[in-house]
Amino acid sequence: MAVCRVVIADSANLLRFSPGETAIPLSAPPEIPAPIGEARVFREALARLSLLAPLDRPVLVVGERGTGKELFAARLTYLSPRWQRPFIKLNCAALADNLLDSELFGHEAGAFTGATRRRIGRFEQADRGTLFLDEIANAALAVQEKILRVIEYGTFERVGGNAVHTVDVRVVAATNADLPALAAAGRFRPDLLDRLAFDVVTIPPLRERGEDIPLLSEHFARRMSRELGREFFAGFTPRALASLVAYPWPGNVRELKNVVERSVYRATEPEKPLDDIVFDPFAAPGRRPSPAGVGAAACMAAEPAPSGDFLSRVRSYERKLLAAALAANRFNQRKTAAALGLGYHQLRRYLKKHALAVPAQPG
Numbered sequence: 001m002a003v004c005r006v007v008i009a010d011s012a013n014l015l016r017f018s019p020g021e022t023a024i025p026l027s028a029p030p031e032i033p034a035p036i037g038e039a040r041v042f043r044e045a046l047a048r049l050s051l052l053a054p055l056d057r058p059v060l061v062v063g064e065r066g067t068g069k070e071l072f073a074a075r076l077t078y079l080s081p082r083w084q085r086p087f088i089k090l091n092c093a094a095l096a097d098n099l100l101d102s103e104l105f106g107h108e109a110g111a112f113t114g115a116t117r118r119r120i121g122r123f124e125q126a127d128r129g130t131l132f133l134d135e136i137a138n139a140a141l142a143v144q145e146k147i148l149r150v151i152e153y154g155t156f157e158r159v160g161g162n163a164v165h166t167v168d169v170r171v172v173a174a175t176n177a178d179l180p181a182l183a184a185a186g187r188f189r190p191d192l193l194d195r196l197a198f199d200v201v202t203i204p205p206l207r208e209r210g211e212d213i214p215l216l217s218e219h220f221a222r223r224m225s226r227e228l229g230r231e232f233f234a235g236f237t238p239r240a241l242a243s244l245v246a247y248p249w250p251g252n253v254r255e256l257k258n259v260v261e262r263s264v265y266r267a268t269e270p271e272k273p274l275d276d277i278v279f280d281p282f283a284a285p286g287r288r289p290s291p292a293g294v295g296a297a298a299c300m301a302a303e304p305a306p307s308g309d310f311l312s313r314v315r316s317y318e319r320k321l322l323a324a325a326l327a328a329n330r331f332n333q334r335k336t337a338a339a340l341g342l343g344y345h346q347l348r349r350y351l352k353k354h355a356l357a358v359p360a361q362p363g
Contacts, residue, residue, distance in 0.1 A: 035075075036216055038357045039209035046075075048201045053079035058151070058196045063203030065176045066254035070132065072203065073172040077130045082170055085129030088122050092143075093135035101143050102159045111160025121158065123150060127167045136173035137182060141189060147171070148192045206249040206256060210320045211356055213245050214327025216253065220260040221274065230270055237275040238328040238339070244277060245324045319354045322347075326356070 035046055052059045053076050061072060070089070077087055095103055098112070106121030122131055133139075139147065150156050151171065155164050173196075182188035206213065217236065225233040236244070240263075249255055263278045264270075321340070329335040337347035350356075 036219055037209060037212040038215065039204065039212050040355060041204040042209055042212065045201055045203050048199075049076055050079060052076070052199060052201065054081060057198040059199055059201060060179070060197045061174075061201040061203060063176070064205045064252055066252035067203050067205060068253055069174040069203075070134065073130075073132050073174065077132075077170075077172065080130075080170070082128070082130055086126050087130045087132065088126040089132040089134070090122050091134040093138040097140040097143060100139060101146070104143065105146060105156050105158055107159035108161040111158075115160065118158075123156060123167050123169055124165065126169045128169075130170045130172055133171060133173040135175055137175040137177035137179060137188060141187075144189045144192050148189060148195060151192075151195055206252045210245055210316070211323035213249075213256065214241055214323055216256055217241070217244055217260050218327065220257050221264050224261040224264040225270070228265060228270075233264070233274075234271055235273045235330070236328065237273045238324065240273070240275050240277050241324040241328050242321075243279075245320045247279065315354070318350070319356065322350055322354060322356055 035042070037043070037046075049059075049061070049072070059076070061069070061076075063069065074087070077083060090103060092100055102111070102115075102119070102121070104121050104123055106119050106124060107115050109115060109117050125131075133147075146156060150167065150169065154168060155166050157164055179188055179193055179196075183190045183193045206216075214236075218233075221236070222233045244256075244259075247259075251258075259277060259279055262281060263274060263276060266278055267274055267276070322336075325336045325340050326333075329339055333347055333351075334344055337344045340347065342350070
Protein backbone atom coordinates (compact mmCIF):
# COMPACT_ATOMS: atom_id res chain seq x y z
CA MET A 1 0.00 0.00 0.00
CA ALA A 2 1.28 3.45 -0.89
CA VAL A 3 1.95 5.82 1.95
CA CYS A 4 0.04 9.11 1.74
CA ARG A 5 0.64 11.85 4.31
CA VAL A 6 -1.95 14.58 4.74
CA VAL A 7 -1.59 17.91 6.48
CA ILE A 8 -4.30 20.56 6.51
CA ALA A 9 -3.12 24.07 7.17
CA ASP A 10 -5.91 26.51 7.86
CA SER A 11 -3.97 29.73 8.13
CA ALA A 12 -0.45 29.66 9.24
CA ASN A 13 1.84 32.20 10.57
CA LEU A 14 4.50 34.36 9.00
CA LEU A 15 7.71 32.61 8.10
CA ARG A 16 10.74 34.27 6.50
CA PHE A 17 14.24 33.74 5.24
CA SER A 18 16.69 34.95 7.86
CA PRO A 19 20.35 35.62 6.95
CA GLY A 20 22.62 33.90 9.44
CA GLU A 21 19.79 31.75 10.82
CA THR A 22 21.30 28.73 12.55
CA ALA A 23 18.25 26.94 13.96
CA ILE A 24 17.82 24.85 10.79
CA PRO A 25 18.60 21.13 10.53
CA LEU A 26 21.74 20.48 8.50
CA SER A 27 19.77 18.14 6.22
CA ALA A 28 17.27 20.87 5.27
CA PRO A 29 17.65 23.11 2.21
CA PRO A 30 18.98 26.65 2.74
CA GLU A 31 15.66 28.16 1.65
CA ILE A 32 13.69 26.64 4.52
CA PRO A 33 11.37 29.31 5.95
CA ALA A 34 12.42 30.42 9.43
CA PRO A 35 9.90 32.05 11.78
CA ILE A 36 9.76 35.60 13.11
CA GLY A 37 8.06 35.67 16.48
CA GLU A 38 8.67 35.47 20.20
CA ALA A 39 5.09 34.99 21.39
CA ARG A 40 4.64 31.86 23.43
CA VAL A 41 1.56 30.68 21.52
CA PHE A 42 3.46 31.06 18.25
CA ARG A 43 6.49 29.14 19.50
CA GLU A 44 4.23 26.37 20.80
CA ALA A 45 2.55 26.04 17.39
CA LEU A 46 5.93 25.82 15.65
CA ALA A 47 7.16 23.27 18.17
CA ARG A 48 4.12 21.10 17.52
CA LEU A 49 4.67 21.44 13.78
CA SER A 50 8.30 20.35 14.11
CA LEU A 51 7.28 17.28 16.09
CA LEU A 52 4.69 16.29 13.48
CA ALA A 53 6.83 16.98 10.41
CA PRO A 54 8.73 13.65 10.29
CA LEU A 55 5.67 11.53 11.09
CA ASP A 56 3.65 9.78 8.38
CA ARG A 57 0.38 10.94 9.89
CA PRO A 58 -2.29 13.47 8.89
CA VAL A 59 -2.20 16.88 10.59
CA LEU A 60 -4.83 19.60 10.81
CA VAL A 61 -3.43 23.14 11.16
CA VAL A 62 -6.10 25.70 11.98
CA GLY A 63 -5.94 29.48 11.81
CA GLU A 64 -7.38 32.61 10.20
CA ARG A 65 -6.83 34.11 6.77
CA GLY A 66 -3.60 35.96 6.18
CA THR A 67 -1.54 34.23 8.84
CA GLY A 68 0.76 32.48 6.33
CA LYS A 69 -0.70 29.05 5.67
CA GLU A 70 1.36 28.33 2.56
CA LEU A 71 4.60 29.32 4.25
CA PHE A 72 3.72 27.19 7.26
CA ALA A 73 3.01 24.25 4.97
CA ALA A 74 6.35 24.83 3.27
CA ARG A 75 8.15 24.72 6.62
CA LEU A 76 6.44 21.44 7.45
CA THR A 77 7.44 20.08 4.05
CA TYR A 78 11.08 21.13 4.31
CA LEU A 79 11.38 19.64 7.80
CA SER A 80 10.06 16.32 6.52
CA PRO A 81 11.92 13.49 4.72
CA ARG A 82 10.25 14.69 1.47
CA TRP A 83 12.02 18.05 1.35
CA GLN A 84 13.97 17.16 -1.81
CA ARG A 85 10.85 15.96 -3.67
CA PRO A 86 8.28 17.99 -5.67
CA PHE A 87 6.18 20.54 -3.80
CA ILE A 88 3.05 21.05 -5.96
CA LYS A 89 0.34 23.63 -5.17
CA LEU A 90 -3.33 24.05 -6.10
CA ASN A 91 -6.08 26.40 -4.90
CA CYS A 92 -9.32 24.41 -4.69
CA ALA A 93 -11.44 27.58 -4.60
CA ALA A 94 -10.14 28.78 -7.97
CA LEU A 95 -11.69 25.98 -10.06
CA ALA A 96 -15.16 24.62 -10.78
CA ASP A 97 -15.84 21.12 -9.47
CA ASN A 98 -15.31 19.29 -12.79
CA LEU A 99 -12.12 21.23 -13.49
CA LEU A 100 -10.82 20.57 -9.97
CA ASP A 101 -11.38 16.84 -10.45
CA SER A 102 -9.41 16.90 -13.70
CA GLU A 103 -6.69 19.14 -12.28
CA LEU A 104 -6.14 16.87 -9.29
CA PHE A 105 -6.38 13.45 -10.92
CA GLY A 106 -5.73 14.17 -14.60
CA HIS A 107 -7.84 13.04 -17.55
CA GLU A 108 -7.69 10.79 -20.58
CA ALA A 109 -8.04 12.00 -24.14
CA GLY A 110 -11.72 12.39 -25.04
CA ALA A 111 -12.87 12.44 -21.40
CA PHE A 112 -14.81 15.65 -22.08
CA THR A 113 -15.14 18.35 -24.72
CA GLY A 114 -11.75 19.90 -25.33
CA ALA A 115 -9.77 17.01 -23.81
CA THR A 116 -7.76 16.27 -26.95
CA ARG A 117 -4.89 14.59 -25.15
CA ARG A 118 -4.11 12.83 -21.90
CA ARG A 119 -3.17 15.12 -19.02
CA ILE A 120 -1.25 14.26 -15.87
CA GLY A 121 -2.90 15.59 -12.69
CA ARG A 122 -1.37 17.23 -9.65
CA PHE A 123 -1.30 13.97 -7.67
CA GLU A 124 0.90 12.33 -10.28
CA GLN A 125 3.09 15.44 -10.50
CA ALA A 126 3.58 15.27 -6.73
CA ASP A 127 4.38 11.56 -6.58
CA ARG A 128 6.90 10.91 -3.77
CA GLY A 129 6.58 14.55 -2.80
CA THR A 130 4.02 16.98 -1.38
CA LEU A 131 0.76 18.36 -2.75
CA PHE A 132 -0.47 21.62 -1.19
CA LEU A 133 -4.25 22.09 -1.51
CA ASP A 134 -5.36 25.57 -0.51
CA GLU A 135 -9.01 26.14 0.52
CA ILE A 136 -9.78 22.43 0.85
CA ALA A 137 -13.25 23.21 2.23
CA ASN A 138 -14.29 24.39 -1.23
CA ALA A 139 -13.80 20.96 -2.80
CA ALA A 140 -17.03 19.20 -3.79
CA LEU A 141 -18.08 16.11 -1.84
CA ALA A 142 -17.35 13.86 -4.83
CA VAL A 143 -13.82 15.25 -5.07
CA GLN A 144 -13.40 14.86 -1.31
CA GLU A 145 -14.29 11.19 -1.67
CA LYS A 146 -11.55 10.71 -4.28
CA ILE A 147 -9.05 12.57 -2.09
CA LEU A 148 -9.97 10.28 0.80
CA ARG A 149 -9.32 7.23 -1.38
CA VAL A 150 -5.84 8.49 -2.25
CA ILE A 151 -5.18 9.05 1.45
CA GLU A 152 -6.39 5.59 2.42
CA TYR A 153 -5.03 3.50 -0.45
CA GLY A 154 -2.72 5.71 -2.52
CA THR A 155 -4.77 4.95 -5.66
CA PHE A 156 -7.01 6.88 -8.07
CA GLU A 157 -8.34 6.87 -11.63
CA ARG A 158 -7.98 9.68 -14.14
CA VAL A 159 -11.16 11.36 -15.36
CA GLY A 160 -12.50 9.32 -18.27
CA GLY A 161 -10.21 6.38 -17.53
CA ASN A 162 -10.47 2.95 -15.87
CA ALA A 163 -6.83 2.24 -15.09
CA VAL A 164 -5.87 2.46 -11.42
CA HIS A 165 -2.81 4.59 -10.70
CA THR A 166 -0.74 4.40 -7.54
CA VAL A 167 1.05 7.36 -5.94
CA ASP A 168 2.92 8.15 -2.76
CA VAL A 169 1.86 11.74 -1.99
CA ARG A 170 1.83 13.81 1.14
CA VAL A 171 -1.11 16.22 0.98
CA VAL A 172 -0.86 19.58 2.72
CA ALA A 173 -4.22 21.33 2.65
CA ALA A 174 -5.41 24.72 3.86
CA THR A 175 -8.68 26.35 4.86
CA ASN A 176 -10.00 29.12 7.07
CA ALA A 177 -13.35 27.34 7.45
CA ASP A 178 -14.65 25.43 10.49
CA LEU A 179 -14.35 21.89 9.14
CA PRO A 180 -16.14 20.16 12.07
CA ALA A 181 -19.10 22.53 11.60
CA LEU A 182 -19.12 21.88 7.85
CA ALA A 183 -19.02 18.13 8.49
CA ALA A 184 -21.95 18.40 10.90
CA ALA A 185 -23.88 20.33 8.26
CA GLY A 186 -23.17 17.68 5.62
CA ARG A 187 -20.89 19.94 3.57
CA PHE A 188 -17.63 18.16 4.39
CA ARG A 189 -17.13 14.42 4.55
CA PRO A 190 -16.85 13.30 8.19
CA ASP A 191 -14.70 10.31 7.22
CA LEU A 192 -12.24 12.60 5.46
CA LEU A 193 -12.17 14.91 8.47
CA ASP A 194 -11.55 11.92 10.77
CA ARG A 195 -8.68 10.82 8.58
CA LEU A 196 -7.13 14.27 8.48
CA ALA A 197 -7.38 15.11 12.18
CA PHE A 198 -4.61 12.89 13.54
CA ASP A 199 -3.56 16.00 15.45
CA VAL A 200 -4.45 19.69 15.29
CA VAL A 201 -2.01 22.61 15.26
CA THR A 202 -3.69 25.93 16.01
CA ILE A 203 -1.92 28.98 14.58
CA PRO A 204 -2.62 32.11 16.66
CA PRO A 205 -3.97 35.25 14.97
CA LEU A 206 -1.74 38.31 14.99
CA ARG A 207 -3.88 40.12 17.59
CA GLU A 208 -2.88 37.40 20.08
CA ARG A 209 0.82 37.99 19.32
CA GLY A 210 1.11 41.64 20.30
CA GLU A 211 4.80 41.43 21.17
CA ASP A 212 5.55 40.12 17.67
CA ILE A 213 4.01 43.09 15.85
CA PRO A 214 7.03 45.41 16.34
CA LEU A 215 9.41 42.66 15.19
CA LEU A 216 7.38 41.89 12.08
CA SER A 217 6.85 45.57 11.31
CA GLU A 218 10.59 46.27 11.52
CA HIS A 219 11.30 43.32 9.24
CA PHE A 220 8.81 44.43 6.59
CA ALA A 221 9.93 48.07 6.82
CA ARG A 222 13.61 47.21 6.37
CA ARG A 223 12.87 44.95 3.43
CA MET A 224 10.71 47.61 1.76
CA SER A 225 13.41 50.24 2.34
CA ARG A 226 15.96 48.03 0.60
CA GLU A 227 13.55 47.53 -2.30
CA LEU A 228 13.22 51.31 -2.61
CA GLY A 229 17.00 51.67 -2.71
CA ARG A 230 17.23 53.46 0.64
CA GLU A 231 20.35 53.04 2.73
CA PHE A 232 18.54 52.42 6.00
CA PHE A 233 15.18 52.44 7.78
CA ALA A 234 14.99 55.06 10.53
CA GLY A 235 12.50 53.12 12.66
CA PHE A 236 9.03 53.95 13.94
CA THR A 237 7.96 56.69 16.31
CA PRO A 238 6.40 55.51 19.60
CA ARG A 239 3.01 56.76 18.36
CA ALA A 240 3.30 54.74 15.15
CA LEU A 241 4.29 51.57 17.03
CA ALA A 242 1.46 52.06 19.50
CA SER A 243 -1.05 52.33 16.67
CA LEU A 244 0.34 49.17 15.03
CA VAL A 245 0.15 47.21 18.27
CA ALA A 246 -3.37 48.47 19.06
CA TYR A 247 -4.86 47.65 15.66
CA PRO A 248 -6.85 44.34 15.60
CA TRP A 249 -5.40 43.08 12.28
CA PRO A 250 -8.36 41.14 10.86
CA GLY A 251 -6.13 40.33 7.86
CA ASN A 252 -3.31 39.19 10.14
CA VAL A 253 0.30 39.14 8.90
CA ARG A 254 -0.66 39.70 5.27
CA GLU A 255 -2.46 42.90 6.24
CA LEU A 256 0.41 44.04 8.49
CA LYS A 257 2.86 43.56 5.62
CA ASN A 258 0.72 45.66 3.28
CA VAL A 259 0.20 48.42 5.85
CA VAL A 260 3.89 48.70 6.75
CA GLU A 261 5.15 48.57 3.17
CA ARG A 262 2.55 51.12 2.07
CA SER A 263 3.49 53.45 4.91
CA VAL A 264 7.22 53.15 4.19
CA TYR A 265 6.92 53.90 0.50
CA ARG A 266 4.61 56.88 1.13
CA ALA A 267 6.96 58.43 3.68
CA THR A 268 8.12 61.84 2.43
CA GLU A 269 11.03 62.07 4.88
CA PRO A 270 12.55 58.58 4.97
CA GLU A 271 15.53 59.79 6.98
CA LYS A 272 13.21 60.36 9.97
CA PRO A 273 11.37 57.74 12.06
CA LEU A 274 8.10 56.74 10.41
CA ASP A 275 5.11 58.33 12.14
CA ASP A 276 2.19 58.10 9.69
CA ILE A 277 0.76 54.59 9.41
CA VAL A 278 -1.55 54.23 6.41
CA PHE A 279 -4.04 51.60 7.49
CA ASP A 280 -6.58 52.31 4.75
CA PRO A 281 -5.41 52.90 1.17
CA PHE A 282 -8.93 54.09 0.24
CA ALA A 283 -8.89 56.96 2.73
CA ALA A 284 -8.95 60.46 1.23
CA PRO A 285 -5.55 62.23 1.08
CA GLY A 286 -4.81 64.25 4.18
CA ARG A 287 -7.12 62.24 6.42
CA ARG A 288 -5.24 59.95 8.75
CA PRO A 289 -7.15 56.69 9.25
CA SER A 290 -7.01 54.99 12.60
CA PRO A 291 -8.29 51.79 14.18
CA ALA A 292 -11.14 53.81 15.70
CA GLY A 293 -12.09 55.27 12.31
CA VAL A 294 -11.58 53.22 9.18
CA GLY A 295 -11.10 49.98 11.11
CA ALA A 296 -13.92 50.60 13.60
CA ALA A 297 -15.94 47.58 12.59
CA ALA A 298 -12.91 45.30 12.78
CA CYS A 299 -11.94 46.72 16.16
CA MET A 300 -15.44 46.23 17.54
CA ALA A 301 -15.43 42.65 16.34
CA ALA A 302 -12.00 41.92 17.79
CA GLU A 303 -12.29 43.67 21.15
CA PRO A 304 -13.83 41.73 24.06
CA ALA A 305 -17.19 42.83 25.41
CA PRO A 306 -17.16 45.35 28.30
CA SER A 307 -18.40 42.62 30.62
CA GLY A 308 -15.30 40.53 29.97
CA ASP A 309 -12.52 39.67 32.43
CA PHE A 310 -11.24 43.10 33.52
CA LEU A 311 -7.92 41.91 34.95
CA SER A 312 -7.01 39.86 31.88
CA ARG A 313 -7.78 42.84 29.65
CA VAL A 314 -5.57 45.07 31.78
CA ARG A 315 -2.73 42.55 31.55
CA SER A 316 -3.16 42.38 27.78
CA TYR A 317 -2.98 46.18 27.51
CA GLU A 318 0.15 46.26 29.74
CA ARG A 319 1.81 43.70 27.51
CA LYS A 320 1.07 45.70 24.36
CA LEU A 321 2.46 48.89 25.88
CA LEU A 322 5.64 47.13 26.95
CA ALA A 323 6.13 45.54 23.52
CA ALA A 324 5.62 48.85 21.73
CA ALA A 325 7.98 50.71 24.06
CA LEU A 326 10.68 48.06 23.70
CA ALA A 327 10.53 48.23 19.91
CA ALA A 328 10.47 52.05 19.91
CA ASN A 329 13.68 52.05 21.96
CA ARG A 330 15.34 49.33 19.88
CA PHE A 331 15.02 46.86 22.78
CA ASN A 332 17.33 48.88 25.00
CA GLN A 333 15.87 48.13 28.43
CA ARG A 334 17.22 51.20 30.23
CA LYS A 335 15.87 53.54 27.56
CA THR A 336 12.57 51.67 27.59
CA ALA A 337 12.28 52.00 31.35
CA ALA A 338 12.97 55.75 31.15
CA ALA A 339 10.41 56.20 28.36
CA LEU A 340 7.75 54.46 30.46
CA GLY A 341 8.67 56.30 33.67
CA LEU A 342 9.79 53.08 35.32
CA GLY A 343 12.95 52.08 37.12
CA TYR A 344 15.16 49.54 35.40
CA HIS A 345 14.33 46.79 37.88
CA GLN A 346 10.63 47.66 37.70
CA LEU A 347 10.76 47.14 33.94
CA ARG A 348 12.54 43.83 34.40
CA ARG A 349 9.80 42.64 36.73
CA TYR A 350 7.14 43.62 34.20
CA LEU A 351 8.99 41.81 31.42
CA LYS A 352 9.18 38.69 33.55
CA LYS A 353 5.52 39.00 34.55
CA HIS A 354 4.43 39.10 30.90
CA ALA A 355 7.05 36.60 29.66
CA LEU A 356 8.37 39.15 27.17
CA ALA A 357 11.69 38.21 25.63
CA VAL A 358 14.08 40.91 24.44
CA PRO A 359 15.29 39.69 21.04
CA ALA A 360 18.33 40.92 19.22
CA GLN A 361 17.72 43.73 16.77
CA PRO A 362 16.57 42.26 13.42
CA GLY A 363 19.21 42.32 10.74
